[in-house]
Amino acid sequence: MTALGRLAVQDLRLLRALVAVAHTGNVTRAAELLNLTQPALSVQLRKLSDLTDLTLFQRNVRGLRLTADGEMLAAKAETVLDALQEFDQLLRTMRSQLRGTLRIGTIIDPEFTRLGALLQRLLETAPQLSTSLRHGVSGEVLDQIGQGQLDVGFYLGAPAEAEAGRFHGRHLARLRYRVVAAPPLAQRARGMDWAQLARLPWVGTPPASVHNRLLGARFAACGVQQNVVAQVDQEASMLAMARTGVGLSLCRDLIALHEAQSGSVVILDQQPLETELTFQCQAARADDPVIAAAFRAIDHVWGH
Secondary structure, three states: OOHHHHHHOOOOHHHHHHHHHHHHOOHHHHHHHOOOOHHHHHHHHHHHHHHHOOOOEEEEOOEEEEOHHHHHHHHHHHHHHHHHHHHHHHHHHHHHOOOEEEEEEEOOOHHHHOHHHHHHHHHHHOOOEEEEEEEOOHHHHHHHHHOOOOOEEEEEOOHHHHOEOOEEEEEEEEEEEEEEEOHHHHHHHOOOOHHHHOOOOEEEOOOOOHHHHHHHHHHHHHOOOOOEEEEOOOHHHHHHHHHOOOOEEEEEHHHHHHHHHHOOOEEOOOOOEEEEEEEEEEHHHOOOHHHHHHHHHHHHHHOO
């Protein structure tokens, strides 16, 4: 076996011993630095000399002096030890960083949910974490979180609707929905109450959507059923059908105001229906590092 091979099977104490003596020039002080006895350090130095087949030290009145070979090896040993320390630090950093994939359920438009800002914050704070987005209807997102198909997601509805105890959520914003219709249908609906409006044609949505839940509760309170003539699962499609007079539709307040200003729809006089935007996960997984990172990011983005 070569000298390098013999040295490679030894632990790093021999290199540390060489560097300590090089720095102090004294076996006693080097032993104190390494928390060793002087005889133990002397044994390590002799072992290093034997393994390298080199004269690394010369004694003088002040202690030990490195030979030219000793100085060259000490400099290289210090480089090796520094590199190992950097390696260890990198390893600890990598172990502490979040890894894997965060599955996020998204709804409505990304501008309103601040999805872009959320993803940017996650990239800044957890660069090793990848994200997978799945867009859907609000209630479906919550179901997929409950079934473990998604880690976190946006939901439209009060916390109680998200089964407090089973889900853990963060309130983000209040939303108001208005009833809109094309001008001719709006003229027919003028002065009607909710029970009368139910008999007019409506653009409906799937049961899991917030529109369905809001209108279902309102009409159930009046003891009537909604007259659904067409069903869609996207707000853009609902609005497009409302513009062409297919039926009445719910529309988020700001969008409704913008459409009304352009004259494409009319906002009816009924009281707005209100709900809230929340960010949800399974309550049992709220402390998972990846999910906790998502909630820290959402808190930063929404100023909580």
